[in-house]
Amino acid sequence: MSDFGKYVDAFTPAEVAEKVKTVGVDKANMSLIPLVILSLMAGAFISFAAMYYTVVMTDAGAAYGMARLLGGLVFALGFILVVIAGAELFTGNTLVVMAYAKGQVSFKALMRNWGIVYFGNLVGALVTVYLVYLSGYLTDGNYGVGVTAIKTGLIKVDHSITEAFxxxxxxxxxxxxxxxxxxASRSVTDKVLAVLFPISGFVAMGFEHSVANMYMIPVAMIAATDQAIVAAGHFDAAQLATLDFAGLMGNLIPVTLGNIVGGAGFVAMTYYLVYVYARPNR
Structure with missing residues (x-):
């Protein structure tokens, strides 16, 4: 019988669970310098996706559903870069909890990984915000890109704590x-397709990603300091009042906690119970 199928067919869920555990151990034990660099890169990659999204959503008109679909598809760029080029993204690293639950990673190592990656993503995003500011990108489209950045940031900081979580x-x-x-994928094409629909889906539905917001809210804050952009968008001071540090933290804290619960609890621990805990020999 030919072995061709095993090189083409996707890995089974049980095999994926084993891979996630193994990769989780590697991530938790990664040395500091590579972990920091890859975390900075992930923050920048997701920021590139947010920049792409902002351009596409500028002057999108009344085609609400189709515009959000297109915005979601282009936003997948960041996650494709993370997966294919290689980077450490906080939200994806919540899956490391599976290795912790199995006893292969200590709580200290788990917190080290999450902490370094989270703050590395934050620095990578903020550096990108500064470079965007220097580039003049926000003035493109007769200030339309900057207006879209402000509108996006305002939507995010106006969520209640419960909504953000x-x-x-x-x-x-x-x-x-x-x-x-x-x-579960075996090729670059498989990986791109695995990223495309879940990522475009969460963006189109208006869900909240902590690392994306590390770029989107600060860039809105920067755009709001440009009077030409403010005038182009017909914003007033009362509207822009929530685009401050308190607004940023009011979004990032509940969104980050929600990201942890969604990734570690609803995905990692669910599959742990099915494919690891229920099969003690794994």
Missing amino acids: VRGLLCNVLVCLSSWMVY
């Missing part, structure tokens, strides 16, 4: 299911 939870369920399917 639940949207973060739902977002990372889809992100981690995408990561799960990437682990």
